Amino acid sequence: xxxxxxxxxxxxxxxxxxxxxxxxxxxxxxxxxxxxxxxxxxxxxxxxxxxxxxxxxxxxxxxxxxxxxxxxxxxxxxxxxxxxxxxxxxxxxxxxxxxxxxxxxxxxxxxxxxxxxxxxxxxxxxxxxxxxxxxxxxxxxxxxxxxxxxxxxxxxxxxxxxxxxxxxxxxxxxxxxxxxxxxxxxxxxxxxxxxxxxxxxxxxxxxxxxxxxxxxxxxxxxxxxxxxxxxxxxxxxxxxxxxxxxxxxxxxxxxxxxxxxxxxxxxxxxxxxxxxxxxxxxxxxxxxxxxxxxxxxxxxxxxxxxxxxxxxxxxxxxxxxxxxxxxxxxxxxxxxxxxxxxxxxxxx
Amino acid sequence: xxxxxxxxxxxxxxxxxxxxxxxxxxxxxxxxxxxxxxxxxxxxxxxxxxxxxxxxxxxxxxxxxxxxxxxxxxxxxxxxxxxxxxxxxxxxxxxxxxxxxxxxxxxxxxxxxxxxxxxxxxxxxxxxxxxxxxxxxxxxxxxxxxxxxxxxxxxxxxxxxxxxxxxxxxxxxxxxxxxxxxxxxxxxxxxxxxxxxxxxxxxxxxxxxxxxxxxxxxxxxxxxxxxxxxxxxxxxxxxxxxxxxxxxxxxxxxxxxxxxxxxxxxxxxxxxxxxxxxxxxxxxxxxxxxxxxxxxxxxxxxxxxxxxxxxxxxxxxxxxxxxxxxxxxxxxxxxxxxxxxxxxxxxx
DNA sequence: TATCAAATAGAAAGCGCTTGCTATCACGCC
DNA sequence: GGCGTGATAGCAAGCGCTTTCTATTTGATA
Numbered sequence: 001x002x003x004x005x006x007x008x009x010x011x012x013x014x015x016x017x018x019x020x021x022x023x024x025x026x027x028x029x030x031x032x033x034x035x036x037x038x039x040x041x042x043x044x045x046x047x048x049x050x051x052x053x054x055x056x057x058x059x060x061x062x063x064x065x066x067x068x069x070x071x072x073x074x075x076x077x078x079x080x081x082x083x084x085x086x087x088x089x090x091x092x093x094x095x096x097x098x099x100x101x102x103x104x105x106x107x108x109x110x111x112x113x114x115x116x117x118x119x120x121x122x123x124x125x126x127x128x129x130x131x132x133x134x135x136x137x138x139x140x141x142x143x144x145x146x147x148x149x150x151x152x153x154x155x156x157x158x159x160x161x162x163x164x165x166x167x168x169x170x171x172x173x174x175x176x177x178x179x180x181x182x183x184x185x186x187x188x189x190x191x192x193x194x195x196x197x198x199x200x201x202x203x204x205x206x207x208x209x210x211x212x213x214x215x216x217x218x219x220x221x222x223x224x225x226x227x228x229x230x231x232x233x234x235x236x237x238x239x240x241x242x243x244x245x246x247x248x249x250x251x252x253x254x255x256x257x258x259x260x261x262x263x264x265x266x267x268x269x270x271x272x273x274x275x276x277x278x279x280x281x282x283x284x285x286x287x288x289x290x291x292x293x294x295x296x297x298x299x300x301x302x303x304x305x306x307x308x309x310x311x312x313x314x315x316x317x318x319x320x321x322x323x324x325x326x327x328x329x330x331x332x333x334x335x336x337x338x339x340x341x342x343x344x345x346x347x348x
Numbered sequence: 349x350x351x352x353x354x355x356x357x358x359x360x361x362x363x364x365x366x367x368x369x370x371x372x373x374x375x376x377x378x379x380x381x382x383x384x385x386x387x388x389x390x391x392x393x394x395x396x397x398x399x400x401x402x403x404x405x406x407x408x409x410x411x412x413x414x415x416x417x418x419x420x421x422x423x424x425x426x427x428x429x430x431x432x433x434x435x436x437x438x439x440x441x442x443x444x445x446x447x448x449x450x451x452x453x454x455x456x457x458x459x460x461x462x463x464x465x466x467x468x469x470x471x472x473x474x475x476x477x478x479x480x481x482x483x484x485x486x487x488x489x490x491x492x493x494x495x496x497x498x499x500x501x502x503x504x505x506x507x508x509x510x511x512x513x514x515x516x517x518x519x520x521x522x523x524x525x526x527x528x529x530x531x532x533x534x535x536x537x538x539x540x541x542x543x544x545x546x547x548x549x550x551x552x553x554x555x556x557x558x559x560x561x562x563x564x565x566x567x568x569x570x571x572x573x574x575x576x577x578x579x580x581x582x583x584x585x586x587x588x589x590x591x592x593x594x595x596x597x598x599x600x601x602x603x604x605x606x607x608x609x610x611x612x613x614x615x616x617x618x619x620x621x622x623x624x625x626x627x628x629x630x631x632x633x634x635x636x637x638x639x640x641x642x643x644x645x646x647x648x649x650x651x652x653x654x655x656x657x658x659x660x661x662x663x664x665x666x667x668x669x670x671x672x673x674x675x676x677x678x679x680x681x682x683x684x685x686x687x688x689x690x691x692x693x694x695x696x
Numbered sequence: 697t698a699t700c701a702a703a704t705a706g707a708a709a710g711c712g713c714t715t716g717c718t719a720t721c722a723c724g725c726c
Numbered sequence: 727g728g729c730g731t732g733a734t735a736g737c738a739a740g741c742g743c744t745t746t747c748t749a750t751t752t753g754a755t756a
Contacts, residue, residue, distance in 0.1 A: 002500065004742060015706045020744060027745090030704060045496070050468040051408060052742035054399035055711050070449065071428040076419035083418070083451050098465050101418065101449035103431050117409075117446050120398040148393070152350065237640060266644045273646075292585060296614045298621075298646040352712060363736045368714060375715090378734060400712035403741050 003046045012040035023048060054122065061097040063319060064118040064126040066111060070103040072235070073291050074261065078129050078159060078312035085316025097124065097320075106201070108138040115145040118154075125155040125319035128169075129312075131206030132161055143167050159315035160306075162205050163330045170318055170325045172311050172333055176206055176288075179304035179335035180213025181220075183286050184258060186302070186337060188221045190345045192256040192284060196247040197230045198240055198268060200260040207232075207260060210288060214258060226251065235260060240267025248275060255283060255346035262287035262294045265301055269342070280344035290338055299341030306335045351394045360388035371396060402470065409445040411667060412466040412474040414459060418451040420583070421639050422609065426477050426507060426660035433664025445472065445668075454549075456486040463493040466502075473503040473667035476517075477660075479554030480509055491515050507663035508654075510553050511678045518666055518673045520659050520681055524554055524636075527652035527683035528561025529568075531634050532606060534650070534685060536569050538693045540604040540632060544595040545578045546588055546616060548608040555580075555608060558636060562606060574599065583608060588615025596623060603631060603694035610635035610642045613649055617690070628692035638686050647689030654683045 009016040014033060021027040022037040029037075040046075054060040063086050067075035083099040100123070102114040111133075118126055126149060132139065143164050146156050150168035158164060163171035187195055197214050200207035211230070218225050228250040233239030240259055244267065247254060257272070259265035265287030269279055277283045279299055287294060290305035311333050317323035357364040362381060369375040370385040377385075388394075402408040411434050415423035431447040448471070450462040459481075466474055474497060480487065491512050494504050498516035506512060511519035535543055545562050548555035559578070566573050576598040581587030588607055592615065595602060605620070607613035613635030617627060625631045627647055635642060638653035659681050665671035 005744095006742080016743075017706060017708095017745075018704090021705090024744080028704065033705080047464060047467050049403070049470065049742050050465075051399040051402035051470060052711095053744070055397070055403050055713085055741090056743040056745080058711070058744090060399060069428070070418070070431070071421055071424035073419055073421055073424070076421070076424050079449075080417070080419040080451055084453075096461065096465060098448060098462075098469065099450065100446060101427075101451075102447065103428055103449075105432075113444065114446075116395060117398075117444060119395050121446065122397065122399060237644065263640075266641065270644055292611075293614065293641045296585065296618055297644070353714095354712080364713075365715075365736060365738095366734085369735090372714080376733065381734080397712050400741090401714070403711090403743085404713040404715085406714090406741070 003044045004049070005046075008037065008040045008044055008046050011044060012037045058122070060122045060124055062118070062121050062123045063097050063099050064114070064123045065099055065101045066104055066114055066126070066128045066130075067101060068104055068106045068130040069235075070101060072263070073293075074289055074308065075129055077291075077308040078315075081309040081312030082127050082129075082159070082316040082319070085313050085322070086320060106133075106204075108133045108135060108142075112138075112141055112145060115142070115149065119145065119149055119152065122152070123149075123154050125157065127157045127159055127315050127319050128161055129159045129315075130161060131200075131204040134203045134205060134208065155319050155321065157315045157319045159311055160206075160308075160333075169329070171330045172315055172318075172326075173330065174206075174306055174311070175332050175334045176209035177213040177216070179288065179306070179337070180210040180258075181217040182213075182335075182337045183288070183302075183304050184214045184217030185220065186339060187256045187258070187284060187286065187343060188217065188223065190284070190343060192346050193223055194226075194251065194254045194256075195229065196244075196251070196254045196257040198243040198247070198257065198259045198264050199230060199232045200235045200264075202232050210260060229254070233260075233264065235264060237263045237267035237270075240264030241271045242267075244268040244271035245275075248272075256286070256343070257283060258286045260288060262289045262291045262301060262303055265303070265342075266293075266297060269297060269301075279342055282347055284343040284346070286343055288335075295340070297342065302340045302343035303338050304335040305338050307333060351392045352397070353394075356385065356388045356392055356394050359392060360385045406470070408470045408472055410466070410469050410471045411445050411447050412462070412469075412471045413447055413449045414452055414462055414474070414476045414478075415449060416452055416454045416478040417583075418449060420611070421641075422637055422656065423477055425639075425656040426663075429657040429660030430475050430477075430507065430664040430667070433661050433670070434668060454481075454552075456481045456483060456490075460486075460489055460493060463490070463497065467493065467497055467500065470500070471497075471502050473505065475505045475507055475663050475667050476509055477507045477663075478509060479548075479552040482551045482553060482556065503667050503669065505663045505667045507659055508554075508656075508681075517677070519678045520663055520666075520674075521678065522554075522654055522659070523680050523682045524557035525561040525564070527636065527654070527685070528558040528606075529565040530561075530683075530685050531636070531650075531652050532562045532565030533568065534687060535604045535606070535632060535634065535691060536565065536571065538632065538691060540694050541571055542574075542599065542602045542604075543577065544592075544599070544602045544605040546591040546595070546605065546607045546612050547578060547580045548583045548612075550580050558608060577602070581608075581612065583612060585611045585615035585618075588612030589619045590615075592616040592619035593623075596620075604633070604691070605631060606634045608636060610637045610639045610649060610651055613651070613690075614641075614645060617645060617649075627690050630695055632691040632694070634691055636683075643688070645690065649686075650688045650691035651686050652683040653686050655681060
């Protein structure tokens with residue numbers, strides 16, 4: 001029924017071993033033999049049985065990529081870059097690896113389950129993207145899984161995630177704190193003193209770091225923060241919209257709103273516009289990430305550009321062992337402040 | 349070193365067969381025995397060897413999702429919906445399947461390679477999203493692969509893709525033609541007669557169908573199309589920007605621009621704004637897809653909403669055999685015209 | 697021409713799991 | 727009290743491939 005290695009061998013009049021060697025190309029096979037085998041493969045339309053070879057060779061060509069939300073370009077861009085370096089189809093021949101993008105939806109349980117699934121598949125490498133959840137037990141559970149994966153020979157890379165000590169995982173961390181601070185200082189420099197902040201979900205590292213950066217910026221300029229100025233929400237547009245209405249209700253005198261990311265900022269812009277407030281004349285807005293659409297917002301969004309594609313590509317190369325890990329297994333990736341039309345001096 | 353079924357069996361004082369049956373839960377095992385086994389699994393931190401069980405059972409829990417561009421929310425949204433129905437982690441217990449999102453980058457070769465890779469992994473199902481490339485040999489090659497996959501028991505579903513006859517693939521097709529026509533007729537209804545069209549890449553079905561719809565709309569109202577009014581490009585913002593400049597150069601008297609999709613439309617808006625043309629007062633703009641950011645554009649984008657999430661979810665359910673295939677294996681998914689601020693009557 | 701070393705091909709032993717079939721055991725029934 | 731019966735558990739034969747080790751061939755060397 002299904003064609004097996006043995007069928008090909010029979011047809012090419014060689015042993016299964018030889019066919020396997022031709023297909024894997026890591027053992028000398030005479031050109032004439034190889035040709036005969038390849039011909040048989042072609043004629044029989046043979047496709048290697050992945051599970052069987054993975055079992056026999058004790059390795060697999062699966063590479064896992066964990067993302068929080070695949071519908072969010074923030075992750076899409078990283079995943080795309082990682083995948084392009086995985087060497088999957090399109091990469092160099094022979095190294096055909098299957099990149100598995102797993103959508104955790106930000107749920108710790110799903111994250112763990114996916115890690116187990118990847119461990120089960122004996123994945124060659126795993127790249128985890130996006131902020132981590134700060135719940136202690138979960139953190140420990142993930143660390144345990146990562147350690148176990150690393151021990152089993154799976155290369156583990158964290159991209160845009162804080163380091164996971166003692167797990168053997170390589171980390172490329174985004175400097176969310178520094179970026180957040182720079183952004184807020186930019187606004188302060190323009191003259192803003194009453195700045196609202198729309199944070200992401202409470203329990204994520206990304207949320208905390210960006211917020212800490214923001215607060216550090218305020219503190220550095222002796223601005224005391226009003227607790228009413230911070231609202232937590234999700235990392236999406238809707239959340240930005242609602243949070244902005246809430247901020248406006250709490251303190252209509254705000255002259256600027258900093259959002260946890262660009263999507264949130266877009267929602268904020270929408271809310272401000274509906275409230276009849278012009279951007280940036282009456283309220284300045286800033287985002288984070290510099291996703292492709294941010295430059296198209298009207299006015300274009302002031303934000304912090306994160307080199308998502310570059311970081312992803314690097315993570316991919318490290319995962320494939322094609323680039324050396326940074327010293328200490330940790331590297332910090334900085335963002336770049338992009339000043340655009342959505343921020344300006346406060347009115348008055 | 350690595351823990352195997354046998355180790356667990358030894359520890360629980362049962363045979364490997366019993367352990368396997370406990371883990372798969374498809375054979376009666378006494379409660380006390382099960383408990384003992386589960387305890388051993390836990391103590392040894394045992395994780396099933398995926399390839400081995402896939403080999404032995406001749407099935408796998410991998411489900412492939414092919415997308416053109418994972419960084420594009422159009423695909424991200426569908427992939428996310430498909431994945432949520434795959435029943436991966438988060439779905440019902442037992443049915444833990446690994447969704448594999450494969451990024452073809454729109455390249456026919458990569459598409460084929462990925463299909464082979466999935467065939468090699470003996471994927472349980474494969475969902476192909478997005479428009480197909482119209483090159484005849486490639487089409488035949490893909491059809492062959494799909495047929496072979498279906499024969500091997502892999503369920504194949506096309507989501508937002510034209511049907512592939514004789515392959516056994518179920519197709520949920522988007523009514524790109526109808527949507528395109530409706531959109532153009534909307535503009536005509538507003539009084540537009542000179543409408544530019546920024547199409548996608550030439551060789552894709554999606555491009556052709558939307559363009560055909562547009563032309564059908566023009567024809568239905570007796571408007572003769574000027575060949576200068578159509579420009580081809582990619583499905584991204586940049587392309588929309590450049591194509592719009594080109595259109596403006598060719599015929600500055602255009603009163604509306606229809607874009608192949610929302611990203612392209614955003615680029616068009618940017619170009620028009622830079623050219624000092626107000627939207628919609630001087631030029632109307634329309635997109636396609638209604639991605640989340642479209643409502644945030646200023647003015648909000650008139651477009652055709654495609655129920656990406658619903659279609660993806662349905663495709664996922666069909667792929668998992670949890671929903672019946674549509675009669676004839678083909679269903680058409682209609683779009684809905686969303687009239688917003690970016691379209692209005694032509695000036696004068 | 698005899699000898700040795702490459703070069704190349706094959707035999708066979710698993711890799712870790714599933715599953716059809718068989719064995720065992722405890723009951724309950726005639 | 728012997729025996730059918732259902733409920734469990736184990737045996738063992740693979741699943742299709744890789745890879746070590748061995749056999750064979752060939753060409754070069756002395």
